[in-house]
Amino acid sequence: MKTNGMFQKQFASKFAREWIEAWNSHDLDRVLSHYATDVELTSMFVPRILGIASGTVRGIGMLRLYFSEAFAKYPNLKFLTRQVYTGASSLVVEYESAGGRLAAEMMSLNERGLIRRVHAHYCEIPQTKSLNEYRAAGHRASKPTESIMEETLTTSQLSDIPRRI
Secondary structure, three states, X not given: OEEOOXXXXXXXXXXXXXXHHHHHHOOHHHHHOOEEEEEEEEOOOHXXXXXXXXXXXXXXXXXXXXXXXXXXXXXXXXXXXXXEEEOXXXXXXXXXXXXXXXXXXXXXXXXXXXXXXXXXXXXXXXXXOOHHHHHHOOOOOOOOOOOOOOOOOOHHHHHOOOOOO
């Protein structure tokens, strides 16, 4: 799993692939199997979905509630991996989320290889552009093999779609 304190690229890539596949399956138990029971997840969407002002969900029970609300609100949710970064005891998964929005999650893993701490980060796509227009303007040189959403999104549509979920 680790070499010289760093996660091996092969482990990180496999972990990220399985994590994305779990999300795309919409199988809540499969998604949660990647997380430790004492997990802490921080996302700017926690206040909106669960009303927790700190933005942090603590424990697998609260994480289950948070993710189940996300699946209920976004039944067609799909993620597309863009890049995986390795680090000492952590990895970052960069992906396209709902509406083609870009997201990156820094995940610290415990000794069992389960996610113990998560910090979710998001990138704004200009609100009057489709994902393809955004890409055509030179943003993000690497292009995924499939597009999540081709239509132009309005400001109100974008504000209704969390980037993490």
